[in-house]
Amino acid sequence: MCLGIPGEVIEFVPGQPDLAKVDVSGVRRVINIGLLTDDPPKVGEWVLIHVGFALSKIDEDEAAAALEFLEGIGQAYEEELAALQESMIE
Amino acid sequence: MKFVDEFRNADQAHALSAKIAALCEPGRHYKFMEVCGGHTHTIYKHGLEDYLPESVELVHGPGCPVCVIPMGRVDDAMHLAANPDVIMTSFGDMMRVPGSQGSFFDAKAQGTDIRMVYSPLDSLKIARQNPDKRVVFMAIGFETTAPSTAMTVLRAAAEGLENFSIFCNHVTIVPAIKAILDSPDLRLDGFIGPGHVSTVIGCRPYEFIARDYGKPVVVAGFEPLDILQSIYMLMLQLSEGRSAVENQYTRVVPWDGNVVALKAIGETMELRPYFEWRGLGFISHSALRMRPGYARFDAELLFDVPGVRVADPKACQCGEVLKGVLKPWECKVFGTACTPETPIGTCMVSPEGACAAYYNFGRLNRQRVKEVSRS
Ligand code: SF4
Numbered sequence: 038m039c040l041g042i043p044g045e046v047i048e049f050v051p052g053q054p055d056l057a058k059v060d061v062s063g064v065r066r067v068i069n070i071g072l073l074t075d076d077p078p079k080v081g082e083w084v085l086i087h088v089g090f091a092l093s094k095i096d097e098d099e100a101a102a103a104l105e106f107l108e109g110i111g112q113a114y115e116e117e118l119a120a121l122q123e124s125m126i127e
Numbered sequence: 128m129k130f131v132d133e134f135r136n137a138d139q140a141h142a143l144s145a146k147i148a149a150l151c152e153p154g155r156h157y158k159f160m161e162v163c164g165g166h167t168h169t170i171y172k173h174g175l176e177d178y179l180p181e182s183v184e185l186v187h188g189p190g191c192p193v194c195v196i197p198m199g200r201v202d203d204a205m206h207l208a209a210n211p212d213v214i215m216t217s218f219g220d221m222m223r224v225p226g227s228q229g230s231f232f233d234a235k236a237q238g239t240d241i242r243m244v245y246s247p248l249d250s251l252k253i254a255r256q257n258p259d260k261r262v263v264f265m266a267i268g269f270e271t272t273a274p275s276t277a278m279t280v281l282r283a284a285a286e287g288l289e290n291f292s293i294f295c296n297h298v299t300i301v302p303a304i305k306a307i308l309d310s311p312d313l314r315l316d317g318f319i320g321p322g323h324v325s326t327v328i329g330c331r332p333y334e335f336i337a338r339d340y341g342k343p344v345v346v347a348g349f350e351p352l353d354i355l356q357s358i359y360m361l362m363l364q365l366s367e368g369r370s371a372v373e374n375q376y377t378r379v380v381p382w383d384g385n386v387v388a389l390k391a392i393g394e395t396m397e398l399r400p401y402f403e404w405r406g407l408g409f410i411s412h413s414a415l416r417m418r419p420g421y422a423r424f425d426a427e428l429l430f431d432v433p434g435v436r437v438a439d440p441k442a443c444q445c446g447e448v449l450k451g452v453l454k455p456w457e458c459k460v461f462g463t464a465c466t467p468e469t470p471i472g473t474c475m476v477s478p479e480g481a482c483a484a485y486y487n488f489g490r491l492n493r494q495r496v497k498e499v500s501r502s
Binding site: 068073088095124 | 165218219243249275278327378379381388479
């Protein structure tokens with residue numbers, strides 16, 4: 038829950054300006070991007086996600102470094118991904 | 128005996144390590160506290176202490192939000208969950224936190240309707256799907272998760288949902304740091320500032336630490352090099368006789384934080400006069416509750432919550448660990464009665480907790496390493 042996980046924005050949800058579909062290590066889920074209204078992400082951009090909300094935009098290098106770090110910590114990240122997989126935000 | 132997991136850029140790490148060593152004044156001992164569970168995790172995972180001179184010590188602060196929830200609050204949540212009308216929803220991290228009558232997991236095994244969710248928005252969905260039930264979200268976390276709760280409440284309000292509420296246990300990091308600075312037990316030389324919390328609150332809230340307490344603060348990222356770099360920045364400030372707030376994690380943390388997130392928190396929540404932290408006791412203005420305007424989403428008002436204080440188990444020394452006074456392995460039950468499978472204290476529950484991080488990565492402190500290698 039404390040882990041910020043990087044996700045790539047892959048599409049927007051029609052009629053739901055606050056939502057976007059992201060790809061996190063191959064897991065594709067809808068998250069909320071309402072906290073980034075000052076500078077909304079575009080498709081192909083990366084965001085740092087906490088409990089279903091994008092908290093900040095990050096660049097691709099940072100996303101790659103963060104992913105490598107998360108994959109390195111193992112179990113905690115796997116649990117986070119498993120939880121994300123169960124998520125059904127709409 | 129080799130305790131270091133070599134990681135990418137180990138060369139750069141060795142270079143930083145040499146720069147840090149060069150700044151150490153002979154005879155001086157340096158103590159830096161990291162107040163973020165994610166940092167604790169990195170430090171143990173990569174054995175960063177092995178990259179530091181003996182005179183530089185890292186102590187772990189109260190940065191794991193699961194770890195600081197007092198037993199009484201867990202009991203209150205269990206009381207709420209026991210109501211047959213209620214579906215309790217919680218992050219996975221919270222499921223194993225022991226209350227005096229067991230954990231959410233234990234209650235779930237006995238048939239209580241407690242569901243693990245990834246996001247408060249998932250909890251909202253459960254509420255929509257179960258109009259005849261009252262869905263309570265066990266909200267925990269620092270300023271990193273508080274905006275999510277706030278946004279979810281705003282959404283529930285916009286939808287006019289009436290069967291959704293928050294059992295609010297959000298805590299704020301700055302008063303906890305202040306309590307540690309004011310406690311006589313510990314002399315610190317500086318802080319490794321939390322990365323993700325600062326994404327929300329920015330760097331300004333730490334200015335009093337530099338100004339009023341004369342201690343440097345460096346907000347740090349989560350990779351091993353980030354942390355070493357931050358320690359170097361702290362050492363540099365000390366050697367130049369300065370104390371300021373600096374941001375090592377500019378890649379992610381804006382100086383002013385996330386204004387939209389702060390607005391959402393401010394709209395829906397207000398500071399409690401005081402809140403009990405596990406191990407640290409009552410700290411004033413250190414936690415959030417729902418604002419009166421959102422009272423209809425406040426589980427504490429909607430349900431009757433016992434609010435009984437429960438003392439921590441006698442064997443538990445989480446308080447000392449959370450304050451950085453004790454190292455995890457110095458706790459009498461560490462690794463014996465208290466393990467991640469059967470946690471006695473909260474620091475063993477979350478992977479970000481100091482005891483769990485220590486346990487999982489099998490770290491020993493330097494003194495112990497010496498003893499072990501001698502024996
Ligand atoms: S070993 Fe267990 S009881 Fe002791 S401080 Fe750590 S979590 Fe608390």
